Amino acid sequence: MANSIPVRWRREVLKKDGEQRIRYAALEILEVTGIAVRSEKAQKLLGAVGCVVDKKSAVVKFPPSLVEEMAKKNDRSVTFYGRTRKNDARLDFEHVHVCSDGNGTEAMDFDTRERRSSRKEDVAKSAFVADALKGHGINWPNVTSQNVPQGTRHIHDLQATLENTEKHVTLATDTTVWEVQDVVELAAAAVGGKEELRKRPIISSIHTSSSPLQIEGEGLDAGLVAADAGLPICFYVMPGPGSTGPVTLAGSVAIGVAEALAGNTIFQLHRPGTAYVFSCGIANMDMRTATRAGGGPEHGLTSAAYSQMAHMFGFPALVGGFVSTSKWPDQQAAYEKFASAVTPILAGADMIAGIGLLEDCRTVWLEQLVIDSEMSQIIGRMAQGIEVNDETLAVDVVNKVGVGKDYLGQRHTMNHFKTEHFIPVITDRSSWDTWVAKGSKSLIQRAGEEVKRIFKEHTVEPVRSEVSETATRLVQKRTKA
Amino acid sequence: MADAVARLKEAVMNYEMETIADLAKQALKDGVDPLVAIEKGLAEGIKTVGEKFGRGEIFLPELVMGAEAMKAALAVLEPAVPKGKHRSTAGKVLIGTVQDDIHEIGKNLVSTMLASNGFEVVDLGVNVSGSDFLKKADEQKANIVAMSALMTTTMPRMAEVITPLKKKSKAVKVMVGGAPVTDTYAKEIGADGYSGDASSAVEVAKRLVR
Numbered sequence: 001m002a003n004s005i006p007v008r009w010r011r012e013v014l015k016k017d018g019e020q021r022i023r024y025a026a027l028e029i030l031e032v033t034g035i036a037v038r039s040e041k042a043q044k045l046l047g048a049v050g051c052v053v054d055k056k057s058a059v060v061k062f063p064p065s066l067v068e069e070m071a072k073k074n075d076r077s078v079t080f081y082g083r084t085r086k087n088d089a090r091l092d093f094e095h096v097h098v099c100s101d102g103n104g105t106e107a108m109d110f111d112t113r114e115r116r117s118s119r120k121e122d123v124a125k126s127a128f129v130a131d132a133l134k135g136h137g138i139n140w141p142n143v144t145s146q147n148v149p150q151g152t153r154h155i156h157d158l159q160a161t162l163e164n165t166e167k168h169v170t171l172a173t174d175t176t177v178w179e180v181q182d183v184v185e186l187a188a189a190a191v192g193g194k195e196e197l198r199k200r201p202i203i204s205s206i207h208t209s210s211s212p213l214q215i216e217g218e219g220l221d222a223g224l225v226a227a228d229a230g231l232p233i234c235f236y237v238m239p240g241p242g243s244t245g246p247v248t249l250a251g252s253v254a255i256g257v258a259e260a261l262a263g264n265t266i267f268q269l270h271r272p273g274t275a276y277v278f279s280c281g282i283a284n285m286d287m288r289t290a291t292r293a294g295g296g297p298e299h300g301l302t303s304a305a306y307s308q309m310a311h312m313f314g315f316p317a318l319v320g321g322f323v324s325t326s327k328w329p330d331q332q333a334a335y336e337k338f339a340s341a342v343t344p345i346l347a348g349a350d351m352i353a354g355i356g357l358l359e360d361c362r363t364v365w366l367e368q369l370v371i372d373s374e375m376s377q378i379i380g381r382m383a384q385g386i387e388v389n390d391e392t393l394a395v396d397v398v399n400k401v402g403v404g405k406d407y408l409g410q411r412h413t414m415n416h417f418k419t420e421h422f423i424p425v426i427t428d429r430s431s432w433d434t435w436v437a438k439g440s441k442s443l444i445q446r447a448g449e450e451v452k453r454i455f456k457e458h459t460v461e462p463v464r465s466e467v468s469e470t471a472t473r474l475v476q477k478r479t480k481a
Numbered sequence: 482m483a484d485a486v487a488r489l490k491e492a493v494m495n496y497e498m499e500t501i502a503d504l505a506k507q508a509l510k511d512g513v514d515p516l517v518a519i520e521k522g523l524a525e526g527i528k529t530v531g532e533k534f535g536r537g538e539i540f541l542p543e544l545v546m547g548a549e550a551m552k553a554a555l556a557v558l559e560p561a562v563p564k565g566k567h568r569s570t571a572g573k574v575l576i577g578t579v580q581d582d583i584h585e586i587g588k589n590l591v592s593t594m595l596a597s598n599g600f601e602v603v604d605l606g607v608n609v610s611g612s613d614f615l616k617k618a619d620e621q622k623a624n625i626v627a628m629s630a631l632m633t634t635t636m637p638r639m640a641e642v643i644t645p646l647k648k649k650s651k652a653v654k655v656m657v658g659g660a661p662v663t664d665t666y667a668k669e670i671g672a673d674g675y676s677g678d679a680s681s682a683v684e685v686a687k688r689l690v691r
Contacts, residue, residue, distance in 0.1 A: 406586050408545040414496065417542050431677030433664055 002080075002087045002137040002167060004095040005376075009385030011346040013304040018250070019312050022305070025254040026261060027064040029213070034061035035262045039217035041224065045269040060262070067261050071313045073268040075275040078232055078316060080138055080168040080351075081200040083190060084461055087167045089137050091277070091316040091350045096383065097137035098376045100130045101322065101354030102206075103172050104143040106363035110451065115363065118143035120156045122364060126356060127164035129366050129451055132458040134425075135355070135376030140170045140206075142356045142364040151478045154179045155186060158203070159471040162190050162463050170234060170318075172206035180205065180222045182474050184229040189470040190463055198230035205231045206279065209259040211239035215266075224270050232275035234318050235263040240292060241284035241302070249282075249298055253305045256280050264315070277351070278310035281320035281361075294360035295323035295336030300343030307349035316350035322372050325360045329368050329444050333358060338375055345379045367447035370454075374426055381422040392416075426450055485513050486522040489554060493526025496546035498553055505557035515561040519568050523558070524599060527551045531597035535680060541590070548593040570601040572690035575623035577605035577614065579638035584631035587659060590679035591627065598683045611642045618646060618653060624690050627682075630659040640670040647671065654689040658682060 014022070036058045037043055043060065047053045052061040080089040080097070089097045107122040108115050126142040145156040154173040161169050169187075174180045183205075188197040207223035209215050227233055237256040239245030245252030260278045267274045282302035286293045293299065303319035310317035321344045324336035344352055355372030356364050386392075397412045407413050426446040428435060435441075441449075485508040492501045508518050530547035533539045562568070574595050578588050585607045592602045603621050605613060618626050626646060630636045639657050646653060656674035657667050667675030674685035 404583070406589065408542055408586070408590075409498070409549040410542075411499070411546070413542040414546055417540065423540070433675075433677035434681055437681065 002082055002089040002097060003134050004089065004097045004137050005345060005380035005383050006095055007346070007348040007383045008387070009346065009383055010348050011304075011343075012308055013301055013343065013347055014308050018305075019308060022250060022254050022257060022309055023312065025251075026257040026309075027067060029255065029258040030062040030067055030262055031064055032061070033213065034059045035209075035259065036060075036214040037217075037220070037262070037266065038215065039220045039266075042215075042217075042220055042266045042270075045266060049269060062262060062265060067265055070265040070268040071261065071315070073272045073274075074264060074315055075232075075273050076314055078275040078277070080170070080204060080232065081202050082166055082168050083162065083202050083463065084166040087137075089168055089351075093311060093316065093348065093350065096345050096349055096380075097351045098135055098322075098373075099138040099140045099170065099318070099351055099354035100126065100136060100142050100356045100369065101320075101361055102140040102142070102357070104357045104362050104364050105146065106359070107143055108358075108363055108365045110366045110448070117146045118364065119147040120145035120160050123157055124160040124164045125366060126364050126369060127161045128458065128460060129369050129454050130356065130373075131165040131167060131460055132454040133355075133369060133373035135373030135380065136369070137167065138170060138351060138354075139165045139167045140172070140353055142369070144173055149475075149479050152475045155182055155471050155474045155478065158183050158186050159467060162187070162467055164460055166461050168202060168204070170204045170206060172236075174205055174226065175207075175219050175222055177218075177222050177225050180225045180229070182478070184226070184231070186467065186470050186474065189466040192464070194229065201229075201231045203231060204234055204275075204277075206234040206236055207263075208236040208238070209263065211237060211244040211259065212255055213259065215259070215263060220263075220266065223267070227267055227271045227274045232277060233267055234277040234279040235260055235267075236279040236281065236318075238281045241282065241298060242287065243285040245282070247284070249302055249305070252282050252284075253302055253309065256282055256302075256306060257309050260310075260315075261313070276315060277318050278306065278313075278315040279318040279353075280306045281323075281353070282306065283320065283323070283360075291325065292360050294320070294325055295340045297339055299323060300340040303340070303344035303349060303352075304347035307344055307347045311348070318351040318353060319344050319349045321345065321349070321352040322355045322375065323361060324358055327359055327363075329358065329365060329371055329447070333368070334371075334375075337372060338379070341375065342379050342382070345383050366451045367444050370426060370447040370450045371443065374424065377425075378422055392420075485511055486518055489518055489522030490526035490529075493523055493547055493550045493554070494529055496543060496550055498546055498550040501550045501554045502557050505554040509557070509561055515558040516566055516568060519555065519558050519562070523551045523554050524568070527597040528599065531594065531683075534594075534597070535683075544597065545590075545593055548597055551596070568601075571599035571687065572624040573601045573603065573621060574625045574627055574686060575603050575605065575614070575618055575621055576627040576629070577609035578607040578629045578631070579635050579642070580608055580610045581638065582630050582632055582635035583607045584629070584659075587631065587679065588627075588629040591629070591658065591676075591682045594679045594683050595627075595686055598687070600686060611638065611645075614642045615645060615649070619649070623653060625654045625656060625686055627656045627658070627686075629657070630662060633661045636661055636666065639672070643671050656682070656685050656689060 205226035307317040321341035326332040676682040
């Protein structure tokens with residue numbers, strides 16, 4: 001299975017009572033205020049099963065029983081398939097899969113050290129580097145291609161990603177029906193046809209609500225087409241506590257759950273058994289700067305709570321983590337990313353979005369991917385906790401080694417050190433003198449060396465040639481139109 | 482015969498510390514020259530292991546187990562080496578933890594690293610008195626005396642050995658190490674070399690015997 005973190009040391013942020021209160025709050029919001037659903041197709045589906053639909057405002061009020069019935073129709077054994085089988089990510093509610101994150105618009109150029117608008121080559125390079133990382137399991141393209149003609153970004157993003165990773169690709173640049181059709185065609189080219197893609201969807205599609213309590217029609221209709229092609233749907237909600245959601249975390253989580261449940265109701269009515277993933281990035285607004293406080297302590301808490309709510313209803317969860325508002329891979333980046341990742345990972349979130357970006361999910365740094373992967377493995381070790389059994393207690397070995405001797409030459413040490421201990425890639429634990437002798441390198445420099453090593457040594461299994469042919473054809477079609 | 486030697490090399494590289502002694506015995510029974518078995522088998526094997534460790538491909542437990550395997554086979558092969566013949570080494574190192582100090586993991590690792598890089602290592606153990614260091618250095622005709630101290634209170638013991646040792650012989654080199662020891666301190670007390678960790682100790686030792 002793909003790189004993933006088994007969660008043995010699970011820490012739940014909500015008590016049972018809290019879970020139930022958020023559940024009923026979400027159902028009450030859906031029943032009393034409802035949600036604007038700006039899609040005629042969806043309104044028809046909802047009206048037919050007893051929802052109250054106000055045509056003028058597009059507001060739909062949902063009966064709680066319908067919402068809960070539809071929650072049971074979700075596919076509960078979803079696999080996010082990789083292009084190669086070893087990269088399959090099974091969402092079994094016991095493992096965390098760390099994704100790269102997600103549609104940034106800027107890149108810190110690895111060679112020129114210039115911060116600039118993101119290009120197709122950044123999509124390709126970040127996918128390639130992430131493919132090599134042990135702390136990473138699923139690829140959400142870090143950035144989007146902005147140096148390509150209008151209306152072709154989704155094609156270029158997917159092509160560059162498919163060509164540079166064997167891992168599952170989750171996409172957010174397919175926000176219209178025709179864009180979804182393009183990415184389905186392109187992904188199908190990578191696996192040998194649309195039926196193959198339906199059996200082993202190697203891509204999934206991210207769609208969003210617009211908090212508070214709105215679902216736009218174009219994006220939703222696009223999502224329904226993606227579901228028809230058999231792609232798993234990640235329905236992303238982002239209420240900001242204090243801005244687009246109640247300032248209190250419980251209230252914003254409740255609004256997010258309400259939006260996700262409404263989305264699921266529509267998807268299951270449209271296509272029962274759709275693989276639907278509760279997804280969120282709930283970070284408050286900073287009350288001084290009016291910017292999003294991504295990576296703040298609240299962000300990790302809401303991600304953990306939302307995962308717990310998703311699991312209560314039987315859905316896997318994709319939530320924010322490893323986020324930082326810092327502009328540089330510095331100490332602020334380290335503590336914000338760690339804080340926002342550790343909480344949802346210990347809560348058992350199925351997927352975390354994710355690694356590689358700074359400036360609140362805006363700017364990709366290849367070094368940051370490597371640093372975040374390290375962090376992912378550190379937290380991964382924490383989540384595995386301490387296993388206690390005869391083998392790990394090792395009393396036999398203690399009695400054999402006796403007093404005053406060491407354990408380095410024991411077979412027991414050899415058998416367990418790689419799984420029992422986190423093995424650093426870029427963390428420097430050498431002495432001062434050795435560190436100086438090796439050039440007094442900073443963390444960013446060491447991460448940069450690892451990036452260079454990956455470019456030199458890593459390989460990705462080539463994708464079918466149909467991918468490039470299909471991409472060229474689709475780009476031509478969309479450029480003419 | 483070449484097969485038996487290659488098999489010994491492989492056994493060190495595969496960390497077969499529990500079973501390598503039997504291989505060594507069988508090799509002797511089959512008439513393999515013990516000196517060849519040591520130099521072309523064990524020494525080559527541990528050299529490969531040491532190189533892999535240096536490149537960060539394998540980890541300490543693997544290095545130590547490789548060394549344990551080598552030791553287990555040496556215990557069988559060395560007594561069979563004809564009198565007057567000696568295996569060629571990179572140099573002879575006398576090593577120990579100084580008096581009043583019983584910490585030895587760091588010292589053991591340095592021993593392992595040196596042994597895996599072709600040095601012959603005589604380990605005096607822990608709590609080694611100054612007079613023992615001096616006596617053994619003379620007896621063993623060591624090229625290098627290596628001392629370890631893990632406490633600020635036992636560090637000065639190293640200086641107590643260096644002064645008389647250097648008076649006695651200009652040729653013998655001294656290297657020191659241990660958590661509280663620094664390069665500056667090493668120079669202050671007249672040591673020829675210092676290393677902050679086991680891996681770089683090899684480079685220091687190689688430089689000192691050059």
